[in-house]
Amino acid sequence: MEEIIAGVTRTYSHDTRIVIYSVSSLGVTTLKSWSDDILANLEHWPQEYDSYLVVYDLSDHGVSLPFLVLTGYNIYNPGITSAGQKRLDALLQARPGLMLKLALVLSPSLSGDMALNRGRQPATAQSQVECQVYFDQAAAVTWLEQFIPT
Numbered sequence: 001m002e003e004i005i006a007g008v009t010r011t012y013s014h015d016t017r018i019v020i021y022s023v024s025s026l027g028v029t030t031l032k033s034w035s036d037d038i039l040a041n042l043e044h045w046p047q048e049y050d051s052y053l054v055v056y057d058l059s060d061h062g063v064s065l066p067f068l069v070l071t072g073y074n075i076y077n078p079g080i081t082s083a084g085q086k087r088l089d090a091l092l093q094a095r096p097g098l099m100l101k102l103a104l105v106l107s108p109s110l111s112g113d114m115a116l117n118r119g120r121q122p123a124t125a126q127s128q129v130e131c132q133v134y135f136d137q138a139a140a141v142t143w144l145e146q147f148i149p150t
Contacts, residue, residue: 005033010041017148018141020055026066035084042091042100050097053144054078057105057137064106076131078102092128101147102131103140 001011007025012018019041021034038054045052058064068075072082078100079085092098134140 004037005030008034008037010037013141014145014148017049018053018055018144020057020137020141022057022060023063023067024060026063026070028070031070031080035080038078038080039084039087039091042088045098047095050149051099051101051147053101053103053147055103055105055137055140055144057140059105059107059135059137061107061109064109075104076102078129078131096128098128099147100129101144102129103143104131104133105137105140106133106135108135 001009003009004021007023007027007030009022009024011020011022013020021038023030023034042052058067071077071080074085077085079088088100092100132140132143134143
């Protein structure tokens with residue numbers, strides 16, 4: 001486990017095929033640093049991998065609602081920020097064979113419910129991106145496992 005910035009850690013699972021970001025607190029600086037790390041990781045993602053499988057675990061108490069607000073209700077944006085989304089769009093355009101599978105893990109509490117109901121789909125129509133929402137990290141990882149070649 002590596003701490004990206006206070007409040008965000010990154011862990012690799014399944015021989016580094018699945019990236020798990022766990023968030024315990026959020027602010028504007030945290031969001032930007034997290035977005036920068038996501039994009040740096042994607043930019044160095046091995047060319048032989050055709051999928052980038054990632055979990056954003058926002059299930060800690062008090063995280064889902066700030067995420068909803070700080071992302072401008074765009075919780076399905078894998079780049080997290082608008083600048084991150086632009087970088088992501090350019091990266092996916094440069095690697096048309098790369099699929100990005102994002103599993104969001106929200107709290108089953110009121111804030112997670114609000115994020116799920118008020119969150120909007122990203123403005124981009126990236127056919128290379130698929131997002132699913134879960135209330136349990138294990139279920140999110142199970143969904144991503146199907147995209148790991150055997």
